[in-house]
Amino acid sequence: xxxxxxxxxxxxxxxxxxxxxxxxxxxxxxxxxxxxxxxxxxxxxxxxxxxxxxxxxxxxxxxxxxxxxxxxxxxxxxxxxxxxxxxxxxxxxxxxxxxxxxxxxxxxxxxxx
Numbered sequence: 001x002x003x004x005x006x007x008x009x010x011x012x013x014x015x016x017x018x019x020x021x022x023x024x025x026x027x028x029x030x031x032x033x034x035x036x037x038x039x040x041x042x043x044x045x046x047x048x049x050x051x052x053x054x055x056x057x058x059x060x061x062x063x064x065x066x067x068x069x070x071x072x073x074x075x076x077x078x079x080x081x082x083x084x085x086x087x088x089x090x091x092x093x094x095x096x097x098x099x100x101x102x103x104x105x106x107x108x109x110x111x112x113x
Contacts (some may be wrong), residue, residue, distance in 0.1 A: 008070065016067075017074050020056070024078035027052040031085050046089060053082050 005017050028034050030049035035042050056079045067075065 013068055013071060016071050020075050020078050023052055023056055024082065027082040031089055049082065049086055053086060
């Protein structure tokens with residue numbers, strides 16, 4: 001995400017993009033896509049990433065009309081990428097739950113026979 005910082009001279013723009021990038025990286029970590037640098041482990045925190053997405057949405061709403069094109073692009077791409085990955089993770093969780101429920105039903109049927 002830091003590719004948006006090259007060639008920027010405005011310190012506030014650099015800080016804004018860095019802040020959005022920190023939130024994005026936190027969200028990717030919460031999705032279990034990258035390792036937590038403190039624990040050295042990969043963990044999922046879907047409630048946490050949902051909060052991170054809400055924070056990015058709030059930033060988008062509150063800064064509407066006040067961002068440079070570069071800032072807006074970084075914010076929008078970070079937000080949409082996290083949202084898409086979040087939906088994929090939720091769908092994967094539902095498939096796992098459904099699959100494990102089906103396996104339990106099959107075992108119950110086999111035990112009845």
